[in-house]
Amino acid sequence: MKLKSKAFINLVFKAVGLAMGVAVTVLCIIKEIEPTSALIMTGIGLTCLGISQFTLSNENND
Numbered sequence: 001m002k003l004k005s006k007a008f009i010n011l012v013f014k015a016v017g018l019a020m021g022v023a024v025t026v027l028c029i030i031k032e033i034e035p036t037s038a039l040i041m042t043g044i045g046l047t048c049l050g051i052s053q054f055t056l057s058n059e060n061n062d
Contacts, residue, residue: 017049020048
């Protein structure tokens with residue numbers, strides 16, 4: 001199955017957002033991350049999910 005480049009980029013942003021959330025959760029559980037780093041990683045993940053949602057809603061309006 002061949003994905004369009006926009007669909008692939010959207011998928012990558014979703015995957016990064018999910019991965020950041022899982023990584024922060026696991027690292028917090030095993031106490032291997034500083035709170036500042038956890039907030040930065042959470043922010044990156046949330047930004048990726050926001051971009052993904054924004055591009056998705058933009059495509060629906062066209």
